[in-house]
Amino acid sequence: GQNIDQPTEMTATEGAIVQINCTYQTSGFNGLFWYQQHAGEAPTFLSYNVLDGLEEKGRFSSFLSRSKGYSYLLLKELQMKDSASYLCAVRDRQGGGYQKVTFGTGTKLQVIP
Amino acid sequence: DARVTQTPRDKVTEMGQEVTMRCQPILGHNTVFWYRQTMMQGLELLAYFRNRAPLDDSGMPKDRFSAEMPDATLATLKIQPSEPRDSAVYFCASGSIGPGSSNTEAFFGQGTRLTVV
Numbered sequence: 154g155q156n157i158d159q160p161t162e163m164t165a166t167e168g169a170i171v172q173i174n175c176t177y178q179t180s181g182f183n184g185l186f187w188y189q190q191h192a193g194e195a196p197t198f199l200s201y202n203v204l205d206g207l208e209e210k211g212r213f214s215s216f217l218s219r220s221k222g223y224s225y226l227l228l229k230e231l232q233m234k235d236s237a238s239y240l241c242a243v244r245d246r247q248g249g250g251y252q253k254v255t256f257g258t259g260t261k262l263q264v265i266p
Numbered sequence: 267d268a269r270v271t272q273t274p275r276d277k278v279t280e281m282g283q284e285v286t287m288r289c290q291p292i293l294g295h296n297t298v299f300w301y302r303q304t305m306m307q308g309l310e311l312l313a314y315f316r317n318r319a320p321l322d323d324s325g326m327p328k329d330r331f332s333a334e335m336p337d338a339t340l341a342t343l344k345i346q347p348s349e350p351r352d353s354a355v356y357f358c359a360s361g362s363i364g365p366g367s368s369n370t371e372a373f374f375g376q377g378t379r380l381t382v383v
Contacts, residue, residue, distance in 0.1 A: 186371075194376070195357060195374035195375060195376050195377055196309070196357070196374050197374070198371045198372070198373070201371070240308075240309065242309075247322070253311065253314065253322060254299070254311065254372070255311060256301075256308055256309035256310075256311075257308065258307070258308035258309075259308055259309075
């Protein structure tokens with residue numbers, strides 16, 4: 154199975170940069186996702202990493218180190234609307250071609266003026 | 267505008283009653299997930315279907331929960347009998363995921379907020 158850890162809460166200032174870390178332990182790693190979830194809404198997909206390195210997508214970037222079991226989500230030029238929970242999820246190979254995705258408990262980011 | 271549709275959006279029921287939640291996955295998606303979200307536990311995977319076949323329901327309490335896909339356009343999650351500890355938001359998600367597929371993203375429905383009193 155997986156053990157996924159991320160900070161419970163973070164606060165950052167509008168216009169700044171924030172890095173949300175995620176560490177995981179898994180036996181059959183096959184990809185890591187970041188999702189954004191605003192209060193009362195469904196999670197929405199932000200990024201996917203399966204190889205080591207940085208994936209950049211506009212103001213959001215995601216980094217993965219498979220050897221360290223570590224990922225981070227980097228948010229630049231923070232806006233008030235970025236206040237949300239950010240969920241790290243790990244995909245893990247099971248038997249028979251089945252791949253299970255397990256979510257961390259999420260990091261609640263508050264952006265302040 | 268393809269989206270995952272869940273009904274009902276909100277459900278309040280008394281302890282002991284049967285609850286059925288429905289999900290219409292995005293047309294063409296071969297994979298359906300049911301998740302439960304609470305403040306304490308976060309998002310927990312309850313069940314996972316590929317091509318309508320259940321691949322994993324180990325996260326689901328077997329004595330009271332059941333998940334089915336009667337056809338490709340409908341997934342159901344049933345709780346019988348319901349208990350107050352089942353109160354949570356239940357999300358359905360779908361995707362085209364699996365061997366031979368380059369897609370990775372799962373699309374979430376808006377969820378069903380269940381309150382058992």
